[in-house]
Amino acid sequence: xxxxxxxxxxxxxxxxxxxxxxxxxxxxxxxxxxxxxxxxxxxxxxxxxxxxxxxxxxxxxxxxxxxxxxxxxxxxxxxxxxxxxxxxxxxxxxxxxxxxxxxxxxxxxxxxxxxxxxxxxxxxxxxxxxxxxxxxxxxxxxxxxxxxxxxxxxxxxxxxxxxxxxxxxxxxxxxxxxxxxxxxxxxxxxxxxxxxxxxxxxxxxxxxxxxxxxxxxxxxxxxxxxxxxxxxxxxxxxxxxxxxxxxxxxxxxxxxxxxxxxxxxxxxxxxxxxxxxxxxxxxxxxxxxxxxxxxxxxxxxxxxxxxxxxxxxxxxxxxxxxxxxxxxxxxxxxxxxxxxxxxxxxxxxxxxxxxxxxxxxxxxxxxxxxxxxxxxxxxxxxxxxxxxxxxxxxxxxxxxxxxx
Amino acid sequence: xxxxxxxxxxxxxxxxxxxxxxxxxxxxxxxxxxxxxxxxxxxxxxxxxxxxxxxxxxxxxxxxxxxxxxxxxxxxxxxxxxxxxxxxxxxxxxxxxxxxxxxxxxxxxxxxxxxxxxxxxxxxxxxxxxxxxxxxxxxxxxxxxxxxxxxxxxxxxxxxxxxxxxxxxxxxxxxxxxxxxxxxxxxxxxxxxxxxxxxxxxxxxxxxxxxxxxxxxxxxxxxxxxxxxxxxxxxxxxxxxxxxxxxxxxxxxxxxxxxxxxxxxxxxxxxxxxxxxxxxxxxxxxxxxxxxxxxxxxxxxxxxx
Numbered sequence: 001x002x003x004x005x006x007x008x009x010x011x012x013x014x015x016x017x018x019x020x021x022x023x024x025x026x027x028x029x030x031x032x033x034x035x036x037x038x039x040x041x042x043x044x045x046x047x048x049x050x051x052x053x054x055x056x057x058x059x060x061x062x063x064x065x066x067x068x069x070x071x072x073x074x075x076x077x078x079x080x081x082x083x084x085x086x087x088x089x090x091x092x093x094x095x096x097x098x099x100x101x102x103x104x105x106x107x108x109x110x111x112x113x114x115x116x117x118x119x120x121x122x123x124x125x126x127x128x129x130x131x132x133x134x135x136x137x138x139x140x141x142x143x144x145x146x147x148x149x150x151x152x153x154x155x156x157x158x159x160x161x162x163x164x165x166x167x168x169x170x171x172x173x174x175x176x177x178x179x180x181x182x183x184x185x186x187x188x189x190x191x192x193x194x195x196x197x198x199x200x201x202x203x204x205x206x207x208x209x210x211x212x213x214x215x216x217x218x219x220x221x222x223x224x225x226x227x228x229x230x231x232x233x234x235x236x237x238x239x240x241x242x243x244x245x246x247x248x249x250x251x252x253x254x255x256x257x258x259x260x261x262x263x264x265x266x267x268x269x270x271x272x273x274x275x276x277x278x279x280x281x282x283x284x285x286x287x288x289x290x291x292x293x294x295x296x297x298x299x300x301x302x303x304x305x306x307x308x309x310x311x312x313x314x315x316x317x318x319x320x321x322x323x324x325x326x327x328x329x330x331x332x333x334x335x336x337x338x339x340x341x342x343x344x345x346x347x348x349x350x351x352x353x354x355x356x357x358x359x360x361x362x363x364x365x366x367x368x369x370x371x372x373x374x375x376x377x378x379x380x381x382x383x384x385x386x387x388x389x390x391x392x393x394x395x396x397x398x399x400x401x402x403x404x
Numbered sequence: 405x406x407x408x409x410x411x412x413x414x415x416x417x418x419x420x421x422x423x424x425x426x427x428x429x430x431x432x433x434x435x436x437x438x439x440x441x442x443x444x445x446x447x448x449x450x451x452x453x454x455x456x457x458x459x460x461x462x463x464x465x466x467x468x469x470x471x472x473x474x475x476x477x478x479x480x481x482x483x484x485x486x487x488x489x490x491x492x493x494x495x496x497x498x499x500x501x502x503x504x505x506x507x508x509x510x511x512x513x514x515x516x517x518x519x520x521x522x523x524x525x526x527x528x529x530x531x532x533x534x535x536x537x538x539x540x541x542x543x544x545x546x547x548x549x550x551x552x553x554x555x556x557x558x559x560x561x562x563x564x565x566x567x568x569x570x571x572x573x574x575x576x577x578x579x580x581x582x583x584x585x586x587x588x589x590x591x592x593x594x595x596x597x598x599x600x601x602x603x604x605x606x607x608x609x610x611x612x613x614x615x616x617x618x619x620x621x622x623x624x625x626x627x628x629x630x631x632x633x634x635x636x637x638x639x640x641x642x643x644x645x646x647x648x649x650x651x652x653x654x655x656x657x658x659x660x661x662x663x664x665x666x667x668x669x670x671x672x673x674x675x676x677x678x679x680x681x682x683x684x685x686x687x688x689x690x691x692x693x694x695x696x697x698x699x700x701x702x703x704x705x706x707x708x709x
Contacts (some may be wrong), residue, residue, distance in 0.1 A: 076611040089609035093627040106614035154613055
């Protein structure tokens with residue numbers, strides 16, 4: 001890994017617009033040949049970061065290094081990178097091939113040669129038949145391909161993409177994601193790809209940098225970022241989850257390992273208590289948030305709880321009924337709750353269940369299942385929710401992850 | 405019975421309207437008041453002028469002999485030694501003023517477009533404000549500024565740019581400055597209005613692909629600005645070819661334009677000659693503009709790779 005070249009290096013970059021700080025002391029490095037996604041909500045500074053790499057913004061402090069060369073004070077036209085803009089920015093007065101050949105024209109390449117090269121790049125994006133068309137005659141997806149070809153045609157050291165697919169419909173966006181990924185792997189051009197769409201980031205990225213409020217919160221490969229979020233922002237941004245708020249009610253020694261300190265956290269909303277070990281930073285009274293991801297929640301119909309059992313047989317005795325809403329600390333550290341299905345939403349390939357918990361009317365949890373695995377439930381049905389408490393993520397009062 | 409009549413009446417009206425909309429669309433109907441206005445203020449006076457240009461000169465007293473037909477006016481133009489010179493000078497002046505107006509106007513409009521906030525407001529206000537005063541007052545002000553003892557010369561001397569006073573009035577420089585002062589606001593606004601439709605992202609994209617700021621202007625901004633430059637150029641040329649006030653107030657006897665010569669002929673009661681000169685000038689301007697528009701149409705904006 002140490003031998004991998006760094007193509008983009010930002011070192012302590014800060015960009016201010018008057019009072020507003022768009023990027024706060026951000027450092028990151030992009031390796032040769034990788035597709036690096038900058039992921040974050042709108043206004044988090046990801047586009048400003050990309051524009052700083054391209055040279056459209058000059059950082060107030062910090063350095064921009066491209067391919068080993070410090071370019072902090074160089075104009076965009078003097079940098080060896082190319083940008084695919086969100087609105088594609090194709091030149092309306094020029095034909096498709098003139099657009100694609102533009103960069104090489106600026107570089108002083110002769111007309112025949114640059115047109116030849118442009119044709120190759122049009123083939124790469126499967127737009128060979130459109131060389132004489134005007135941008136206005138093209139569809140959104142076609143414009144997107146031309147913008148990509150135009151940027152690739154300057155043979156950039158790094159390709160910068162600023163939400164290039166956000167103006168396309170969902171189906172086309174997914175097709176284009178795969179194509180960009182395929183082109184990236186074939187040409188091995190390193191890319192920095194800005195997006196607010198976590199699914200897009202997971203589809204494309206070799207590594208993801210999650211940004212919030214001008215800061216790079218976490219960098220890692222998609223699996224790591226998803227499985228091991230550093231804070232509550234990353235957890236909430238990467239996917240929908242059920243957040244339960246709790247409070248530290250006391251501290252003591254770990255139930256299982258008396259040598260370790262542990263705190264007891266109460267989650268009043270679900271009427272449950274749990275013990276967190278190795279939580280030295282927490283004091284009594286601190287707020288703790290638990291994230292229960294929908295995929296860890298097991299959802300089963302509560303037979304006997306309803307008046308008529310689905311199979312019409314005698315109502316079975318259900319052991320969970322006795323425990324009712326309290327923690328079931330028995331086998332496998334599972335927590336179980338009883339609730340009522342409030343809403344069943346069909347989302348095409350998956351079904352989403354909104355479940356109201358008995359202990360507190362204001363608490364709703366949701367569970368999502370693919371249609372094939374979806375239990376046959378409808379609004380009003382009584383259900384049992386359970387999950388492995390070791391699969392729950394906990395976050396402290398400052399949003400930082402509490403590792404247990 | 406009456407019901408049937410009414411129905412068929414409405415139908416007839418509808419059919420008539422449909423027939424009418426077949427030949428003249430409703431949009432075209434809306435143009436009729438405008439066309440009538442044009443007819444009244446342009447076509448009728450021009451027709452009258454044309455008629456006078458073909459009238460006989462009167463021998464004594466009156467301006468022309470009513471109801472007569474002759475080529476006296478045009479013959480006078482051919483015979484006169486002054487007219488040819490005046491014509492050549494006017495057209496040259498028109499072309500130079502137009503080229504300068506378009507060049508300066510485009511730069512100014514580009515500066516205003518790239519500027520933001522207060523700078524942009526000041527630049528645009530400067531253009532619009534100069535239209536608030538009448539032509540003569542403006543040109544008198546310009547004369548005062550440009551005269552040998554005026555503010556411009558004083559400033560240039562005081563700052564050491566010059567070591568002697570420049571003659572900026574009563575010569576072609578003064579006339580040119582005065583004429584530019586009149587037409588520049590129109591060329592600036594014509595170019596600025598099309599630039600507002602240009603996406604600044606395109607300039608960024610050009611820079612991103614290796615174009616220096618100057619090349620980005622040439623490749624992206626100018627092709628987009630061409631229609632505005634053409635409109636500004638047409639206004640500047642039509643106005644400068646007919647220049648009257650600027651040469652009169654800021655020029656000397658050698659800066660005599662066709663318009664001034666027309667005034668002279670009117671003073672000499674040579675109405676057919678004056679009308680003929682006006683007709684020829686109008687025709688030349690119209691032909692130049694028609695050629696310009698045709699060239700623009702065929703070209704359809706700049707394009708090359």
